[in-house]
Amino acid sequence: MNILSVILAVILAPLFLGIVNQTKAFFGGRRGPGYLRLYKDLFKLVRKSCPRPMPSTWIFDIAQSVSLASVIAASIVFPWSGVGIGSSIVPAVLFFYILAAGRFFTVIGALDAGNAFEGMGASREMQFSTLAEPIVFVILGLLVMLNGDVSLTSVLAGVSSETWRESIVALILVFGAFYAVFLLENCRVPFDDPETHLELTMIHEAMLLDVGGVDLAFALYGAALKFELLAAFLVTMFVPQLSNPYLHLSVIFGGVALISILTGVVESIMARVRFFKTPQMLLGALLMASLAVFFIACF
Amino acid sequence: MEHNLRNLLLILTPVLFLANLAQSFFYLPASSRHASSPHMPSALYYTLFVAFFGAMIFALTAESLPLMWVAIELTTLVSAPLIAYHRDKDGLEAMWKYLLICSIGIAFALFGTMLVLHSQTIGSSRWFMAGFAFVLAGYGTKTGLAPFHSWLPDAHSEAPAPVSALLSGALLNCSFFAIVRFREIAPAEAVGFCDNSMLALGIFSVAVGAIFMVRQNDFKRLLAYSSVEHIGLITILYSLCAGCVDVKNMVVLALFAHIVAHSLTKTLLFQTAGNLLLAFRTRAVPVVQGLVVSMKGHAVLWLVGIVFICAMPPSVLFLSELALVFSAPFWVSALVLLLLFIVFAAMMKIALSMVMGKPLVKPDILPKSLAIVPSILLIAIILLGIASIFIVMA
Amino acid sequence: MITLSEIALALFLVADFILAGASRLRSAVRFVAMQGLVVGILPIFMWNWAEEGCPGARVWIIAFVNAVVKGVVLPLLLMYAVRKARTRRELEPIVSFPVSQIIVFFVAIGAFIVGRLLHVHASSASELAVPVALTTMGTGLLLICGRKKAITQVLGFLILENGISVFGAAILLEYGIIVELGILLDVFALVFILGIAVFQISRTFDSTDTDKLNHLGDTHLMHPHHQHDHVHA
Numbered sequence: 001m002n003i004l005s006v007i008l009a010v011i012l013a014p015l016f017l018g019i020v021n022q023t024k025a026f027f028g029g030r031r032g033p034g035y036l037r038l039y040k041d042l043f044k045l046v047r048k049s050c051p052r053p054m055p056s057t058w059i060f061d062i063a064q065s066v067s068l069a070s071v072i073a074a075s076i077v078f079p080w081s082g083v084g085i086g087s088s089i090v091p092a093v094l095f096f097y098i099l100a101a102g103r104f105f106t107v108i109g110a111l112d113a114g115n116a117f118e119g120m121g122a123s124r125e126m127q128f129s130t131l132a133e134p135i136v137f138v139i140l141g142l143l144v145m146l147n148g149d150v151s152l153t154s155v156l157a158g159v160s161s162e163t164w165r166e167s168i169v170a171l172i173l174v175f176g177a178f179y180a181v182f183l184l185e186n187c188r189v190p191f192d193d194p195e196t197h198l199e200l201t202m203i204h205e206a207m208l209l210d211v212g213g214v215d216l217a218f219a220l221y222g223a224a225l226k227f228e229l230l231a232a233f234l235v236t237m238f239v240p241q242l243s244n245p246y247l248h249l250s251v252i253f254g255g256v257a258l259i260s261i262l263t264g265v266v267e268s269i270m271a272r273v274r275f276f277k278t279p280q281m282l283l284g285a286l287l288m289a290s291l292a293v294f295f296i297a298c299f
Numbered sequence: 300m301e302h303n304l305r306n307l308l309l310i311l312t313p314v315l316f317l318a319n320l321a322q323s324f325f326y327l328p329a330s331s332r333h334a335s336s337p338h339m340p341s342a343l344y345y346t347l348f349v350a351f352f353g354a355m356i357f358a359l360t361a362e363s364l365p366l367m368w369v370a371i372e373l374t375t376l377v378s379a380p381l382i383a384y385h386r387d388k389d390g391l392e393a394m395w396k397y398l399l400i401c402s403i404g405i406a407f408a409l410f411g412t413m414l415v416l417h418s419q420t421i422g423s424s425r426w427f428m429a430g431f432a433f434v435l436a437g438y439g440t441k442t443g444l445a446p447f448h449s450w451l452p453d454a455h456s457e458a459p460a461p462v463s464a465l466l467s468g469a470l471l472n473c474s475f476f477a478i479v480r481f482r483e484i485a486p487a488e489a490v491g492f493c494d495n496s497m498l499a500l501g502i503f504s505v506a507v508g509a510i511f512m513v514r515q516n517d518f519k520r521l522l523a524y525s526s527v528e529h530i531g532l533i534t535i536l537y538s539l540c541a542g543c544v545d546v547k548n549m550v551v552l553a554l555f556a557h558i559v560a561h562s563l564t565k566t567l568l569f570q571t572a573g574n575l576l577l578a579f580r581t582r583a584v585p586v587v588q589g590l591v592v593s594m595k596g597h598a599v600l601w602l603v604g605i606v607f608i609c610a611m612p613p614s615v616l617f618l619s620e621l622a623l624v625f626s627a628p629f630w631v632s633a634l635v636l637l638l639l640f641i642v643f644a645a646m647m648k649i650a651l652s653m654v655m656g657k658p659l660v661k662p663d664i665l666p667k668s669l670a671i672v673p674s675i676l677l678i679a680i681i682l683l684g685i686a687s688i689f690i691v692m693a
Numbered sequence: 694m695i696t697l698s699e700i701a702l703a704l705f706l707v708a709d710f711i712l713a714g715a716s717r718l719r720s721a722v723r724f725v726a727m728q729g730l731v732v733g734i735l736p737i738f739m740w741n742w743a744e745e746g747c748p749g750a751r752v753w754i755i756a757f758v759n760a761v762v763k764g765v766v767l768p769l770l771l772m773y774a775v776r777k778a779r780t781r782r783e784l785e786p787i788v789s790f791p792v793s794q795i796i797v798f799f800v801a802i803g804a805f806i807v808g809r810l811l812h813v814h815a816s817s818a819s820e821l822a823v824p825v826a827l828t829t830m831g832t833g834l835l836l837i838c839g840r841k842k843a844i845t846q847v848l849g850f851l852i853l854e855n856g857i858s859v860f861g862a863a864i865l866l867e868y869g870i871i872v873e874l875g876i877l878l879d880v881f882a883l884v885f886i887l888g889i890a891v892f893q894i895s896r897t898f899d900s901t902d903t904d905k906l907n908h909l910g911d912t913h914l915m916h917p918h919h920q921h922d923h924v925h926a
Contacts, residue, residue: 369875
């Protein structure tokens with residue numbers, strides 16, 4: 001069951017980005033590229049060779065593969081159907097550090113390419129993810145406080161209905177704060193625009209300027225999987241653990257689909273903020289998360 | 300006591316309104332001849348002026364406390380455009396400050412009103428004290444109690460003379476009455492807190508008024524700070540006799556006398572100051588010198604008005620301040636006397652230099668009609684003063 | 694229904710954070726409009742449906758008028774003022790945006806502690822309402838004192854007013870329909886006059902920065918060149 005659900009998650013990942021794009025197309029009054037567009041793109045890309053920029057070294061070659069591998073590793077330990085493979089011994093912090101390792105390889109790959117734009121993108125990516133980290137830690141601390149243990153399973157054991165009743169405000173604040181982290185980590189509007197075509201305004205995309213072929217397919221697929229993974233994390237945080245694993249799995253995928261739609265709506269109604277506003281927004285998210293901790297601790 | 304004060308203000312406010320309305324008829328045409336900047340159309344001015352009076356009467360007669368809040372906010376709204384009668388930068392600035400500062404104050408008063416009403420439903424004096432603190436700060440802003448007075452000098456100096464006079468003479472009393480209404484329903488445990496906080500704000504207002512009058516260069520601002528000082532004195536007087544049922548009490552009578560005498564004298568002074576502003580086209584004291592040579596009549600009005608507002612006998616204010624000094628605790632009396640001495644010195648220095656100094660500028664000739672209302676007011680306050688002395692003697 | 698009112702109040706709190714950090718005036722006006730709508734509907738959410746049945750016409754009328762005026766009419770008026778005064782965003786606030794958010798954070802913590810101590814004795818009011826009201830009032834004051842643009846100060850006043858209304862809803866105060874409509878009328882007229890004043894300030898001063906409004910004071914007549922500015926009368 002566990003292995004099955006991981007395989008299902010790995011297969012379904014590109015679909016959710018399709019949902020985001022279709023939602024945006026719906027709000028923009030367009031027909032949209034279709035739900036399965038990313039599958040087709042990936043299929044097209046894997047048949048191409050990957051060229052390598054002149055000054056780069058073997059680091060550039062392995063960067064995208066390692067990065068994708070780390071996301072897959074994180075999705076293997078994630079408890080998709082209630083209990084994951086080893087999720088009861090893996091601390092929640094480790095989960096986020098596996099993802100951070102993937103980011104590290106993307107960044108050094110970008111630096112290795114020796115392109116000024118890629119260096120700029122790498123610098124921004126690191127800056128913002130550094131700012132997002134305290135929020136993740138505050139929220140993890142809150143979940144540990146609620147559930148009593150640091151392992152991924154118990155952190156994600158879900159919020160009991162009693163907590164729902166008593167501290168709904170704290171939960172809303174946590175949702176808002178984690179959603180901000182979710183958008184930032186996945187490079188969505190309002191922090192980054194995945195569809196921008198101007199190198200100066202790119203963050204994540206700037207790092208992939210020289211990547212092509214199979215490597216690009218790895219990068220795109222890794223992004224889709226990370227989107228699904230973090231959305232599932234957000235959903236599992238709030239949904240109480242269900243006894244039936246199939247039901248649990250379908251609830252999580254339903255929640256991920258809802259979050260994809262929400263993201264599409266947010267991207268349709270919001271403009272992307274200026275760079276120097278981003279730290280301020282993250283500060284706001286951090287304060288909201290801290291306020292939630294305060295509520296849970298004191299009330 | 301609340302009832303008597305309301306009746307008193309219901310008589311006083313129309314008198315002041317009529318005096319200032321009459322003065323407006325003379326003042327506005329004379330001012331529009333001089334004006335270099337555009338100003339409000341007369342029809343709008345009179346509409347707002349009457350509406351302002353109506354709002355004040357509404358505030359005095361309103362039955363419930365929230366309704367009174369609505370009325371007092373209404374006075375802010377209709378008087379704000381009157382302050383920006385001259386549509387220039389300074390007028391706008393004064394109006395903006397008046398609107399914003401008073402509205403924030405009034406918002407706090409609403410919050411305080413809610414707390415007080417809630418305290419009555421649950422019967423808790425602690426909630427009442429919290430509510431009264433907000434009410435005092437809120438309506439105190441409108442009353443011009445220091446440290447919430449910062450709008451007052453700007454608004455009073457920029458508004459046309461009849462509006463300044465009405466603001467100072469009538470509006471301050473109305474919003475003071477709002478504070479009085481809350482104090483009169485205080486539960487027994489909260490009485491001490493209310494009276495002490497009013498006493499403290501009163502003394503602080505007198506002090507602020509006194510300090511800012513020294514070296515004041517603008518004679519309308521001088522009068523504005525004098526209003527802060529007198530509203531402080533009124534608050535001190537009230538805090539000494541709050542909750543008193545016996546109207547024949549010396550302090551209560553002094554309070555009533557002080558309110559009436561201050562309103563009339565301040566109206567006289569603001570109207571005279573408006574005339575001086577028309578004649579000299581400036582509010583700067585160093586320019587307006589030697590009135591006794593160039594404008595004999597106004598010199599008399601100004602000097603006598605200043606002498607009366609400083610509580611020199613035969614002013615009624617002399618008797619009321621005497622009552623204050625006799626009935627207050629020793630340290631309050633001493634402090635107030637010291638501050639009053641500073642006020643006296645500052646005001647007399649400025650008034651004497653304006654009246655006696657060496658003429659610098661030749662003022663414009665003003666129409667005689669401008670002096671009618673102030674002259675009547677002057678005769679009225681002198682008669683009142685003499686009458687009050689006879690009453691006290693008898 | 695209590696849960697619904699708590700969600701509304703939580704949104705209020707989030708809106709406070711966003712408003713403390715918002716520099717674009719248009720989006721700030723949108724969030725104030727959202728708060729206004731919530732303030733209007735709040736009495737219905739807080740109504741004790743289980744025990745008192747469907748609320749009477751008074752409650753519905755006040756809620757409707759409140760929501761329309763605070764959530765639609767006033768924001769439209771402010772949008773118009775933003776457009777007319779040609780100010781898009783608050784550029785150099787006196788208190789910077791991150792610091793404002795931190796201040797709101799501490800105000801919220803203080804408000805929750807105070808709310809805990811005070812214990813509102815009301816049957817169906819949410820326990821959250823008093824802290825949220827106090828936080829909102831603090832945010833409003835912060836916007837009035839910590840920003841330069843005249844329009845932001847008007848917004849701050851509206852937020853302050855919203856906070857007071859939430860407090861009124863929290864302690865289940867009933868003044869009667871005339872007073873409620875009177876309060877609303879006052880707020881409406883005030884914002885209207887302030888809007889006109891903003892427009893006139895932007896025309897007369899070529900800016901809506903209120904730090905340009907610093908001419909009046911106790912010393913300005915001492916400088917000789919100012920004496921000629923004061924020729925009006």
